Amino acid sequence: xTAAALRTPADTPDRLLWTAGIAAGATLPHxxxxxxxxxxxxxxxxxxxxxxxxxxxxxxxxxxRIVLAIAAFGAVLIQYQTINGLAAGxxxxxxxxxxxxxxxxxxxxxxxxxxxAYFLLFASLLVDRGFLMVLYLLGFVxxxxxxxxxxxxxxxxxxxxxxxxxxxxxxxxxxxxxxILFLLFPRLPGPLWGIPGANMSxxxxxxxxxxxxxxxELGLSDAVAFRVDFYNRTPxxxxxxxxxxxxxxxxxxxxxxDGPGMRPGMTELVEYxxxxxxxxxxxxxxxRRWVFALDMPEQWTDGRDIRMENHYQLxxxxxxxxxxFDYEVTSYPAYRTLDTLNExxxxxxxxxxxxxxxxxxxxxxxxxxQTDNPDEIISRALDIFRQEQFFYTLTPxxxxxxxxDDFLFRTREGFCEHYASAFTVLMRAxxxxxxxxxxxxxxxxxxxxxxYIIYQSNAHAWTEVWLEGxxxxxxxxxxxxxxxxxxxxxxxxSSAQAREGALANIPWLRQAVLAWDAAHTYWNAFVIGYGPExxxxxxxxxxxxxxxxxKLVTLxxxxxxxxxxxxxxxxxxxxxxxxxxDRSAALFRDFVRKLERASVAxxxxxxxxxxxxARAAAALPESAEDIDTITRTYVRLRYEPDDGRTALAxxxxxxxAFKPAAAA
Amino acid sequence: MRxxxxxxxxxxxxxxxxxxxxxxxxxxxxxxxxxxxxxxxILPSRFGFAFGFTIFAMLLGALNYGSSxxxxxxxxxxxxxxxxxxHCHYNLRGTxxxxxxxxxxxxxxxxxxxxxxxxxxxxxxxxxxxxxxxxESKPEDIPAGQTRVFSLAxxxxxxxxxxxxxxxxxxxxxxxLFRAWSWLHMDASCIVYxxxxxxxxxxxxxxxxxxxxxxxxxxxxxxIGLATAAPGDPPRRxxxxxxxxxxxxxxxxxxxxxxxxxxxxxxxxPGLDTEQRLSQLxxxxxxxxxRDMAIGLQLPNRAVxxxxxxxxxxxxxxxxxxYEDPAQ
Numbered sequence: 001x002t003a004a005a006l007r008t009p010a011d012t013p014d015r016l017l018w019t020a021g022i023a024a025g026a027t028l029p030h031x032x033x034x035x036x037x038x039x040x041x042x043x044x045x046x047x048x049x050x051x052x053x054x055x056x057x058x059x060x061x062x063x064x065r066i067v068l069a070i071a072a073f074g075a076v077l078i079q080y081q082t083i084n085g086l087a088a089g090x091x092x093x094x095x096x097x098x099x100x101x102x103x104x105x106x107x108x109x110x111x112x113x114x115x116x117a118y119f120l121l122f123a124s125l126l127v128d129r130g131f132l133m134v135l136y137l138l139g140f141v142x143x144x145x146x147x148x149x150x151x152x153x154x155x156x157x158x159x160x161x162x163x164x165x166x167x168x169x170x171x172x173x174x175x176x177x178x179x180i181l182f183l184l185f186p187r188l189p190g191p192l193w194g195i196p197g198a199n200m201s202x203x204x205x206x207x208x209x210x211x212x213x214x215x216x217e218l219g220l221s222d223a224v225a226f227r228v229d230f231y232n233r234t235p236x237x238x239x240x241x242x243x244x245x246x247x248x249x250x251x252x253x254x255x256x257x258d259g260p261g262m263r264p265g266m267t268e269l270v271e272y273x274x275x276x277x278x279x280x281x282x283x284x285x286x287x288r289r290w291v292f293a294l295d296m297p298e299q300w301t302d303g304r305d306i307r308m309e310n311h312y313q314l315x316x317x318x319x320x321x322x323x324x325f326d327y328e329v330t331s332y333p334a335y336r337t338l339d340t341l342n343e344x345x346x347x348x349x350x351x352x353x354x355x356x357x358x359x360x361x362x363x364x365x366x367x368x369x370q371t372d373n374p375d376e377i378i379s380r381a382l383d384i385f386r387q388e389q390f391f392y393t394l395t396p397x398x399x400x401x402x403x404x405d406d407f408l409f410r411t412r413e414g415f416c417e418h419y420a421s422a423f424t425v426l427m428r429a430x431x432x433x434x435x436x437x438x439x440x441x442x443x444x445x446x447x448x449x450x451x452y453i454i455y456q457s458n459a460h461a462w463t464e465v466w467l468e469g470x471x472x473x474x475x476x477x478x479x480x481x482x483x484x485x486x487x488x489x490x491x492x493x494s495s496a497q498a499r500e501g502a503l504a505n506i507p508w509l510r511q512a513v514l515a516w517d518a519a520h521t522y523w524n525a526f527v528i529g530y531g532p533e534x535x536x537x538x539x540x541x542x543x544x545x546x547x548x549x550x551k552l553v554t555l556x557x558x559x560x561x562x563x564x565x566x567x568x569x570x571x572x573x574x575x576x577x578x579x580x581x582d583r584s585a586a587l588f589r590d591f592v593r594k595l596e597r598a599s600v601a602x603x604x605x606x607x608x609x610x611x612x613x614a615r616a617a618a619a620l621p622e623s624a625e626d627i628d629t630i631t632r633t634y635v636r637l638r639y640e641p642d643d644g645r646t647a648l649a650x651x652x653x654x655x656x657a658f659k660p661a662a663a664a
Numbered sequence: 665m666r667x668x669x670x671x672x673x674x675x676x677x678x679x680x681x682x683x684x685x686x687x688x689x690x691x692x693x694x695x696x697x698x699x700x701x702x703x704x705x706i707l708p709s710r711f712g713f714a715f716g717f718t719i720f721a722m723l724l725g726a727l728n729y730g731s732s733x734x735x736x737x738x739x740x741x742x743x744x745x746x747x748x749x750x751h752c753h754y755n756l757r758g759t760x761x762x763x764x765x766x767x768x769x770x771x772x773x774x775x776x777x778x779x780x781x782x783x784x785x786x787x788x789x790x791x792x793x794x795x796x797x798x799x800e801s802k803p804e805d806i807p808a809g810q811t812r813v814f815s816l817a818x819x820x821x822x823x824x825x826x827x828x829x830x831x832x833x834x835x836x837x838x839x840x841l842f843r844a845w846s847w848l849h850m851d852a853s854c855i856v857y858x859x860x861x862x863x864x865x866x867x868x869x870x871x872x873x874x875x876x877x878x879x880x881x882x883x884x885x886x887x888i889g890l891a892t893a894a895p896g897d898p899p900r901r902x903x904x905x906x907x908x909x910x911x912x913x914x915x916x917x918x919x920x921x922x923x924x925x926x927x928x929x930x931x932x933x934p935g936l937d938t939e940q941r942l943s944q945l946x947x948x949x950x951x952x953x954x955r956d957m958a959i960g961l962q963l964p965n966r967a968v969x970x971x972x973x974x975x976x977x978x979x980x981x982x983x984x985x986x987y988e989d990p991a992q
Binding site for chain 1: 715718725729731735738741743744746750754785802804810811836838839840
């Protein structure tokens with residue numbers, strides 16, 4: 001019987017407008033990521049359907065709709081090459097919304113659209129977790145819920161404002177349940193199955209290769225790479241080297257990784273000394289496996305499948321980082337690596353292509369002939385950068401076939417990659433094992449949140465050389481040219497260089513940006529980042545340590561039942577009996593008593609108010625008009641809605657003022 | 665237990681046995697009932713199941729993507745579902761329902777059972793539906809502190825006493841996710857008069873067999889005076905002008921052949937079966953009423969004395985409606 005009522009046509013313009021609003025608003029967050037024709041199709045179908053309802057435009061027949069559906073699904077398939085995965089699935093759903101809207105006629109069609117709308121809102125939460133987006137989505141969940149109340153009706157729609165309030169009440173009452181389930185529902189550390197099509201490449205400022213000669217303008221992104229909360233002490237700016245991919249293979253133009261080689265017990269190859277630094281990193285998703293830490297990490301969060309690979313870089317072993325990833329690390333800025341290089345490895349780390357960069361190679365070989373002391377060679381190389389006319393710029397000229405030669409001897413303008421690359425080539429030519437390390441350098445303190453923000457513009461490259469007895473030692477040739485780059489951190493420098501006159505230089509605006517970031521960070525840390533670890537911490541704070549998931553589910557269910565009981569109490573109160581009816585009856589009794597005193601025959605049991613009024617009016621013709629007014633007001637009050645209780649107030653006024661005339 | 669009906673139509677069987685269980689549990693109802701929590705049942709609607717399935721899909725998605733905000737939205741919607749379930753229950757709970765009346769009808773006309781549903785609460789109740797045997801009334805909103813009249817139209821096929829039987833008060837508000845309902849078993853019934861036979865057979869006179877003759881038409885009757893009105897007098901005979909003058913209801917008295925009473929007898933219709941006879945007698949009663957004739961009714965096991973007026977006509981029709989064949 002439900003189904004029958006839902007199948008009856010319900011395509012009044014007001015219902016269609018509601019559905020149009022929901023269809024447009026729920027898909028809106030997806031529009032930028034969609035091929036243009038998908039929102040186009042949606043707009044067209046909304047316009048067509050509304051036109052059909054308001055102006056009587058002819059709507060497409062069934063055959064036309066089927067053809068349109070096949071064409072649209074085909075187009076999605078061609079566009080995405082798949083219908084699997086979030087992007088294609090979303091596009092498909094939105095195409096479905098468009099087609100469903102075009103044929104929407106019954107209440108059931110409209111309810112199906114509401115379900116799809118909720119699901120699309122959910123899908124946009126998987127992609128964009130920004131604060132503003134969440135606000136928009138929350139508002140729109142409210143809107144959709146108003147639509148649910150309105151379109152779930154069979155009768156005419158109710159007042160929109162009333163339903164906005166009603167939906168708001170329902171959602172507010174649902175919030176405690178949401179909170180309990182959010183906190184207590186058992187969180188799993190990994191996905192249930194592979195996440196198809198979630199390609200996040202291009203989000204990171206880093207790559208697993210670098211070709212400095214090819215870049216003529218470094219795009220400095222203000223996107224946040226990660227945020228760091230130092231627990232015990234804050235390292236000095238020259239210690240803020242966040243290790244990323246290590247590039248050991250050089251083909252004359254491009255540096256690339258040799259792929260992470262896993263070796264257990266890497267930390268045993270390090271001799272740590274001095275004061276440790278303990279901190280928590282909230283890493284933005286970058287679609288790769290790299291986990292950034294200060295040189296040199298000693299221990300890190302258990303159970304997050306973080307390993308140290310054989311270049312001392314932390315990586316996540318099982319899967320790339322596709323959602324906010326937070327972890328704790330303890331690092332020692334003072335360290336010494338104990339690994340020894342055999343002949344084969346020495347050869348590997350000094351390998352250069354036989355042809356190419358001849359001048360650089362010649363210089364290196366010349367130094368090797370002059371001295372055996374690697375420290376001497378390193379300082380000679382750094383002296384070149386310091387003493388000769390080298391410039392730090394983010395817009396370097398392009399380099400030719402021999403980029404190291406071109407840079408060292410001709411252009412002499414570049415950024416960190418140029419310096420690190422040329423320096424490493426020089427070292428290898430001089431017979432010193434060397435490699436390029438990429439990562440981030442520096443960071444900006446957000447004074448409002450007491451944490452550091454590391455932007456993509458903090459991306460950096462430096463060199464590591466291997467010295468007998470000292471192991472791998474960091475040398476940052478960029479620091480020789482642009483010491484500010486290192487000591488100030490790149491943000492101040494880069495914003496000044498890359499965005500002249502940029503808004504970021506206005507102090508109060510900078511403050512506002514930092515405040516916003518602080519809010520964002522707490523949001524990220526405690527809401528977005530709420531996962532198995534935070535849940536465990538919360539439960540431990542509540543005195544429940546390492547509970548079995550069944551216990552959590554029982555706890556959550558119990559809490560929801562309790563909240564449901566509270567809701568029942570509230571509803572009992574909110575549906576309590578009104579006194580308005582009784583009050584109007586009492587007023588009418590007063591009126592009857594006045595009349596009876598004025599010698600109208602007593603009101604008989606079961607005598608209706610109108611009958612009594614007519615009788616009284618006949619008995620007291622001089623008050624007939626008053627009697628008639630009061631009687632009619634009372635009857636109206638009993639059988640018609642009394643909006644704002646004005647009728648009750650009128651009745652009270654009339655009865656109080658009523659003085660029956662003396663009987664004739 | 666026989667499994668035939670279970671297998672033939674499991675859904676109907678389930679519904680019927682649930683209703684029978686509820687009837688046994690609740691017992692018969694008075695003509696005025698307040699819906700308390702004991703008698704309100706609630707289940708998800710089909711749309712509610714679809715909504716639940718969507719939430720489950722969202723939960724899997726949130727688990728898979730480890731998306732905290734995905735969990736948040738999933739749980740918000742789950743919470744919304746729970747909250748709506750309570751609201752749906754309370755939309756019904758506390759409603760007062762009173763059987764008003766079911767005016768007699770002729771067989772094959774729908775019998776209209778009328779009910780007053782009162783909302784004594786301070787919140788409005790939305791989308792209240794009465795249903796009987798799967799047929800639903802139009803949904804109505806009852807504002808706070810108000811009463812609305814609902815009616816159920818039951819089809820009638822044969823004369824007699826039509827029992828209302830089980831009916832439901834239902835609501836799906838808010839959001840159509842749940843259906844809350846209450847089964848009611850009030851001892852209400854409607855008298856169904858026999859279906860009148862087609863016009864044509866003339867009324868018998870006292871002698872029997874002969875039809876009525878002219879001269880009895882209303883316009884030809886002689887007005888002889890006024891008498892005090894009594895309940896049941898046909899309105900068209902009320903002397904309205906006199907009422908305007910004297911404040912007393914009077915009826916016009918006519919001198920006509922109608923003063924001669926007719927007795928409609930069972931035996932005057934030989935060759936017809938019981939129901940056909942009842943139909944014909946019904947038609948005659950109606951025709952006599954139209955002409956304001958005094959009639960009496962002589963049935964094998966019951967007699968209605970001679971009389972006239974609407975009340976008397978109703979009495980005659982009731983006797984016909986409730987006639988029980990002594991042979992059976």
